[in-house]
Amino acid sequence: MSDHESIKEARPVRPERRLVVIDVLRGAALFGVLCVNLINEFRVSIFQQFLPAATDGSWLDHAVQAMVSIGMELKAFALFSLLFGVGLAIQFERLAATSRRLPLLTRRLLVLLGFGLIHLCFIWNGDILTEYALVGLLALPFLYASNRVLAMAAAVALAIYAALPFWLPDTFFWPSGVSLQQYVQTATAVYAGGTWTDVIRFNLAEIAHLIPLHVLVAPRTFALFLLGVMAWRSGLLRRPEHYRRLLIGMAAVGVGLGFGINWPEPPEPSSAWHSWTPVISVLITLGPAVLAIGYGAAIAVLYMFTSASRVLGVLGPLGRMAFSNYLAQSLIFGWIFFGYGLGRFGRMSPSHALCLGVADYVLQVIASQWWLKRYRFGPMEWLWRILMYGVRQPWRITNDGHRQGGTGPASELK
Numbered sequence: 126m127s128d129h130e131s132i133k134e135a136r137p138v139r140p141e142r143r144l145v146v147i148d149v150l151r152g153a154a155l156f157g158v159l160c161v162n163l164i165n166e167f168r169v170s171i172f173q174q175f176l177p178a179a180t181d182g183s184w185l186d187h188a189v190q191a192m193v194s195i196g197m198e199l200k201a202f203a204l205f206s207l208l209f210g211v212g213l214a215i216q217f218e219r220l221a222a223t224s225r226r227l228p229l230l231t232r233r234l235l236v237l238l239g240f241g242l243i244h245l246c247f248i249w250n251g252d253i254l255t256e257y258a259l260v261g262l263l264a265l266p267f268l269y270a271s272n273r274v275l276a277m278a279a280a281v282a283l284a285i286y287a288a289l290p291f292w293l294p295d296t297f298f299w300p301s302g303v304s305l306q307q308y309v310q311t312a313t314a315v316y317a318g319g320t321w322t323d324v325i326r327f328n329l330a331e332i333a334h335l336i337p338l339h340v341l342v343a344p345r346t347f348a349l350f351l352l353g354v355m356a357w358r359s360g361l362l363r364r365p366e367h368y369r370r371l372l373i374g375m376a377a378v379g380v381g382l383g384f385g386i387n388w389p390e391p392p393e394p395s396s397a398w399h400s401w402t403p404v405i406s407v408l409i410t411l412g413p414a415v416l417a418i419g420y421g422a423a424i425a426v427l428y429m430f431t432s433a434s435r436v437l438g439v440l441g442p443l444g445r446m447a448f449s450n451y452l453a454q455s456l457i458f459g460w461i462f463f464g465y466g467l468g469r470f471g472r473m474s475p476s477h478a479l480c481l482g483v484a485d486y487v488l489q490v491i492a493s494q495w496w497l498k499r500y501r502f503g504p505m506e507w508l509w510r511i512l513m514y515g516v517r518q519p520w521r522i523t524n525d526g527h528r529q530g531g532t533g534p535a536s537e538l539k
């Protein structure tokens with residue numbers, strides 16, 4: 126069989142054969158990503174979180190801020206990273222019949238990098254697509270490695286991630302608190318009242334300050350990609366019914382231990398505990414990843430083995446269109462918060478922003494269900510496939526369930 130014929134065989138699996146649990150997990154993770162982005166990055170400057178916490182606001186505002194900080198910040202992105210690794214493993218497996226597997230996967234990530242750079246530079250610099258594409262390119266060779274090698278590489282990457290805060294100088298992120306405060310004030314003025322040109326110019330200039338944050342988190346992203354690959358290979362998500370007890374254990378330990386590690390910092394420890402400070406710091410650094418794994422296992426257990434599947438199942442279409450929905454959120458919130466739209470940047474409380482986020486999420490759930498009754502892919506997912514394969518992809522679904530819109534190769538990129 127030729128490479129071209131092999132690629133033709135990599136058509137989308139039928140809807141009934143999809144692993145809906147992965148879509149549900151992705152849809153749930155997207156809610157956490159939405160909340161974190163909205164509360165900490167669209168509503169105010171991303172650097173606001175490095176200043177002393179504000180004392181004004183209602184008890185509800187403080188509760189929302191605490192909920193996002195303890196339960197979602199870093200955790201939602203960690204779960205998303207795990208699922209991205211799962212997607213890489215699925216693609217790698219489904220393209221096994223062609224010798225062009227590595228070039229196709231490389232092109233897939235390069236296309237994602239292109240989308241990410243456009244998003245980063247001209248829509249919103251809180252983008253995660255660029256980092257995912259770059260780290261994904263580094264992870265590609267490891268798809269040929271054994272699970273033992275993957276586990277070792279992930280452990281080394283997590284060790285580097287945990288150690289980086291001790292290695293980096295205090296001024297790595299920002300010279301001083303005073304200059305940071307001044308910068309946040311400038312960012313608030315520009316984003317809230319600037320024209321589209323002003324906002325984009327400042328957005329581009331701000332990227333240099335964001336690079337250190339991406340450098341710090343990149344080893345963790347790499348490690349989670351590899352752990353996601355291992356989760357798929359092991360059958361944990363492909364045959365969850367065979368790993369029911371393990372998933373329940375992972376959910377209990379991950380959520381319990383994760384919340385324990387991520388809970389607000391306790392009072393200053395006594396001198397007897399000072400020798401344990403580095404260990405405690407490492408645990409706090411790795412805590413979000415532990416909690417993310419717990420979240421993922423808990424959602425999988427609830428969806429696969431309980432009646433909660435009826436509720437969680439509505440997130441499946443949203444998860445299948447995660448790429449389109451993620452970019453749509455940036456466009457919607459950019460218009461709401463930036464000066465070229467409603468200019469609500471720095472003027473909306475956390476509780477009001479959360480209400481806005483929930484409303485947007487519900488609308489996207491409904492819109493995704495409507496869309497996927499008519500089309501096989503989300504619009505961005507469809508374009509991604511076209512650019513990856515260089516051939517028009519099947520898209521529209523007719524009344525009899527058949528797909529129309531092209532005869533070229535297609536493959537699940539989830």
